[in-house]
Structures are given as structure tokens and as C-alpha cells.
Amino acid sequence: MGQVVATAERVVQAPPDVVRAALADYTTTRPAVLPEQYSEYRVEAGGQGSGTRVHWRLQATSKRVREQDVVVTQGADGTLVESDANSSMVTTWSVHPADGGASTVRARTTWTGATGIGGFFERTFAPRGLARIHGALLERLAGTLG
Numbered sequence: 001m002g003q004v005v006a007t008a009e010r011v012v013q014a015p016p017d018v019v020r021a022a023l024a025d026y027t028t029t030r031p032a033v034l035p036e037q038y039s040e041y042r043v044e045a046g047g048q049g050s051g052t053r054v055h056w057r058l059q060a061t062s063k064r065v066r067e068q069d070v071v072v073t074q075g076a077d078g079t080l081v082e083s084d085a086n087s088s089m090v091t092t093w094s095v096h097p098a099d100g101g102a103s104t105v106r107a108r109t110t111w112t113g114a115t116g117i118g119g120f121f122e123r124t125f126a127p128r129g130l131a132r133i134h135g136a137l138l139e140r141l142a143g144t145l146g
Helices: 016-024 029-033 116-145
Strands: 003-012 038-045 053-059 065-074 080-084 090-097 103-112
Touching: 003 116, 016 029, 016 080, 016 090, 016 103, 016 116, 029 116, 103 116
Parallel strands: none
Antiparallel strands: 003 103, 038 053, 053 065, 065 080, 080 090, 090 103
8 A cells, every 4th residue: 555646736816815715615615616526515514614524525537436524624824634534535735825916726635545456556547637626626716716
């Protein structure tokens, strides 16, 4: 078993505090920017940043579907960490200042991969697929804020 990592990054034409607030808004903004791979989205507790609990179904491929029950923690720097209670998957959202008052937003997801030949294919293909999904979310977020 090895750690699998998927990352996506995008510049958003909004200040970091605005972007952080949008990402931490699981009640209004987050469901509005989720791409089609997400379904059955519901906030189970909280709704704003740390302490939020949210459920969704993530269909990464036609055969790969994850029921995720996510607990959100938020760092002092505004970083959001989404930990899936059903698996080892953790997504960290970070926002940093960019030129011209914009922000660089990065999603980094890690999980413990399978072993054997299945693990090889997972480590080879899953990061690209999940990076595309996160990229679509970031594009929608950029469209909403910029």
C-alpha cells in the first residue's frame, strides 16, 4: 500500500479572504460549484468551515463510486481539511495571494492506495481523474467569484 496523491491548482480573480470564505461555505457556495461527479450532497452539521459535517457521493468513474462522510477542520491560515470518515481520503484546500489581488487555490487529496496490480492502476490513473474533478470545481468557483 502506498499513498496516492492528486492535486489541482487555479488562479481565481478574487482576494484570498473572499476565496477562503467561499470554500468554507458548505451551505450555499460549495453545492453551487460542485461538478456533476458529486451527488446526494447534504450538510449534516454546521455549514461554515471547521466543524462542518457533509455527505456526498463522488463518482470518479463509471465503476468507482465513493460514499463520503466528510468532517471539516480549518487551520489558523484558513486552510480547509476535509477528512472522509469512510476511508483514508483527505483533501486539503489552501489559498495564497497571487498577483493583482487574485488568489492561487490548491486542492491536494491523499489516500492509502490498494496493493498489487489494482494499486498500480490506482496510482497511475486515479490522480489524473480526481485532479480533473477538482479542476472543474475550481473553474466553477472562479466563474462564481471572478
